[in-house]
Amino acid sequence: MMTPAALTKRAAPVLACIGLLAVWQVASLALKNDSFPTAIEAVRAIPDILGDKESLLNILASLRRMAIGFGVAVLVSIPLGLLMGRSRSIAAFFNPLLMVIYPVPKAALMPIIMLWLGVGDVTKTLVIFLGVSLPVIYHSFEGAKAVEEKMLWSGAAMGLSPAQRLVRIVLPAALPEILTGCRTGLVLALITMITSEMIARQSGAGNILFNALDMGQYDTVFAMIIIVGAMGIFLDALFERARARLVRWSEPQFDMPLSFS
Amino acid sequence: MKARQNGRGSNDAPHVCEGDGLSGRFLAKLVLLNVRASETRYGMTVVAARSSEWMRPVTSQEPASAIIEIDRVSQVFQTSARKDHLALSDISLTIEEGAFVSILGPSGCGKSTLLYIVGGFVSPTSGMAKIKGHAITGPGPDRGPVFQEFALFPWKTVLGNVMYGPRQQGVRAAEAEAQSRALIEMVGLKGFESFYPKELSGGMKQRVALARTLAYHPEVLLMDEPFGALDAHTRTRLQNDLLTIWERDRKTVLFVTHSVDEAVFLSDKVVMMSKSPGRIRQVIDIDLPRPRRRNELLLDPRYQKYVVDIERMFDESDEAGPVS
Numbered sequence A: 001m002m003t004p005a006a007l008t009k010r011a012a013p014v015l016a017c018i019g020l021l022a023v024w025q026v027a028s029l030a031l032k033n034d035s036f037p038t039a040i041e042a043v044r045a046i047p048d049i050l051g052d053k054e055s056l057l058n059i060l061a062s063l064r065r066m067a068i069g070f071g072v073a074v075l076v077s078i079p080l081g082l083l084m085g086r087s088r089s090i091a092a093f094f095n096p097l098l099m100v101i102y103p104v105p106k107a108a109l110m111p112i113i114m115l116w117l118g119v120g121d122v123t124k125t126l127v128i129f130l131g132v133s134l135p136v137i138y139h140s141f142e143g144a145k146a147v148e149e150k151m152l153w154s155g156a157a158m159g160l161s162p163a164q165r166l167v168r169i170v171l172p173a174a175l176p177e178i179l180t181g182c183r184t185g186l187v188l189a190l191i192t193m194i195t196s197e198m199i200a201r202q203s204g205a206g207n208i209l210f211n212a213l214d215m216g217q218y219d220t221v222f223a224m225i226i227i228v229g230a231m232g233i234f235l236d237a238l239f240e241r242a243r244a245r246l247v248r249w250s251e252p253q254f255d256m257p258l259s260f261s
Numbered sequence B: 001m002k003a004r005q006n007g008r009g010s011n012d013a014p015h016v017c018e019g020d021g022l023s024g025r026f027l028a029k030l031v032l033l034n035v036r037a038s039e040t041r042y043g044m045t046v047v048a049a050r051s052s053e054w055m056r057p058v059t060s061q062e063p064a065s066a067i068i069e070i071d072r073v074s075q076v077f078q079t080s081a082r083k084d085h086l087a088l089s090d091i092s093l094t095i096e097e098g099a100f101v102s103i104l105g106p107s108g109c110g111k112s113t114l115l116y117i118v119g120g121f122v123s124p125t126s127g128m129a130k131i132k133g134h135a136i137t138g139p140g141p142d143r144g145p146v147f148q149e150f151a152l153f154p155w156k157t158v159l160g161n162v163m164y165g166p167r168q169q170g171v172r173a174a175e176a177e178a179q180s181r182a183l184i185e186m187v188g189l190k191g192f193e194s195f196y197p198k199e200l201s202g203g204m205k206q207r208v209a210l211a212r213t214l215a216y217h218p219e220v221l222l223m224d225e226p227f228g229a230l231d232a233h234t235r236t237r238l239q240n241d242l243l244t245i246w247e248r249d250r251k252t253v254l255f256v257t258h259s260v261d262e263a264v265f266l267s268d269k270v271v272m273m274s275k276s277p278g279r280i281r282q283v284i285d286i287d288l289p290r291p292r293r294r295n296e297l298l299l300d301p302r303y304q305k306y307v308v309d310i311e312r313m314f315d316e317s318d319e320a321g322p323v324s
Ligand SMILES: Nc1ncnc2c1ncn2[C@@H]1O[C@H](COP(=O)(O)OP(=O)(O)OP(=O)(O)O)[C@@H](O)[C@H]1O
Pocket: B077, B078, B079, B085, B087, B105, B106, B107, B108, B109, B110, B111, B112, B113, B114, B148
């Protein structure tokens, strides 16, 4: 039997969604604008998209690029961030470089990359990679810097080599921080995925969305927004679950309530 | 060497059981496990020593060789105010193999720094430290630190922390676990094996830190106020346990403390330091019989005299030097 509090907690996101759709419905009925379909029209268009083989292949292609871009970025960024956090000379080398790249919107680099690598998968995956890398590097770097020195000394006294200390002490100790970076990276992967497909149309979820926009199929446009949004929410929830499991040892003991509940 | 020591221990385990109640029994178990571990590891047979060797007192009468030599060590720190701070000035100290040496001094006199230099974690600005005649250039499993800040691995459970060293040294998982469980029991944390460090109190963390270092059998223990955060009762119990371990294994111990009682009770030698710059004021030999029993010692006028004398010396240094 669930307590009322737990029930509320479970139901809250669903209620929020229903509330949002209701506001949408009322607003679109009130505005009576062609380019603003009602929530019901948009939701009705979802099965059409997901039932269409072509669209499904497009969405899968997007997800594949996103997975590869995200995966490679994480695999490269974590070691780099950790090395930067533990070695002053490596940090001194990469820091200025990253400082320059950091504020540049990665999609703004697309024209150049397209010029060099074409409009195919490689370009789009590379942009996703760039978008994900920076937050992951930054958080790994901060996490590695904050590792307590005495912990590393304890490891050294037990006979761990510098490389072993990096993998077996710095990595786990910085894991909570690293995963915070990965979570930001995941959301950014979704954003850059759609943006890249908007710039270089050819395939993908972003392609469906913007093609529909060009052809004035506004219910499809809004249905795609719902699909992409749902994908984001689902991936984030999945990641959050894995993260909570991996760093259970570091979660704070007592919740500091931010609300008055 | 190790195997022989362990053999001696297991041979004499019954003595300890009679004398020391609970903790002795835990220790006996522990030592037996060690013997098994070293047999399999080095393929040696265990040579049991004569019991007379065990009985022999280990004070200054025995010709002991120096294991650690600290030779004119100074340490200068660059502070944030861009001023040089002389934390240790011209420290020379020789520590004999198997000796229990305490370092006593006011806060900030460089006790921890001296320990870090012996541990190889910090290299001195000038002078050098040696272990068994070789210059100390870095940390190694022959010197086991117990830090003031505990420095437990927060992603490992209590058992995982204690097993870490033996596993790193190549002890098989089952053996490492059995040894570690016995050690955890000895430091009074039975039942907490699967707790994470964040779920422990300060005193409990300190006990895990002690067990974690003892688990990989360093020849020299470098202990930085290891009992500082404990309540009086646990403190006394762990002091006794440490003495029992020490009397059996004859590990060399370098022990930093604020407490004059503790230093006199445990040590063969008390090194008194003074502050700004950190210097050795005096080295006092504590000539009290072993094995020491706390209740007997507290009544011993010689013990009382050591404590009073050392406390008086501190008061004098406070009056002489600039007081902080
Ligand atoms: N990394 C460092 N950088 C600058 N100064 C330091 C550093 N480590 C220690 N010191 C200084 O060196 C002096 C000795 O420090 P240390 O930690 O060895 O003292 P301590 O005797 O262990 O004190 P306590 O009993 O409080 O632990 C202090 O004055 C401290 O400010």
